[in-house]
Amino acid sequence: MDSLLYTVAILACPVGMGAMMWMMMRGQGKSTGSGQPEQAQQVQQLRSEIDELKAERESRRAEGTR
Template sequence: MASLFLGLAALACPVGMGVMMWMMGRRRPAADNGGAAEVAALRAEIEDLKAERHPPETAS
C-alpha cells in the first residue's frame, strides 16, 4: 500500500505539469494583432528615453 502512494506521488508532479502546459497552450490566441503595435510603441518609448538620457552634443 505504501508503494502505491509513493508511485502516485512520483507521478503527480509530471502529470500535473503536463496538464498545466496543455491548459496554458489552449488559451493562447491564434493571432495577436495588437502585439506588433504595442512592440512598436515600446520601441519608440525606449528611443525617446535614450534621447533624454544622452542628448545630442552641440558644437561650440
C-alpha cells in the same frame, strides 16, 4: 499490503506532477493567435519609449559636456 500502500503514496506525487505538466504542455499548442496584434502594438510602443529615453539621455550628456 502495507508496502503496496506506501508505494502508491510515494508515487502519487511524481505521477500527479507529470500528469499536470503533460496537461499544461498540451494546452499551450491549442492557443489561438488572438493576442498577437496586441502584443506587437505593445512592443512597438515600448520600443518608441526606449528610443525617446535614449534621445533624452544623449541630449543630457551633450548639455553636460558643454
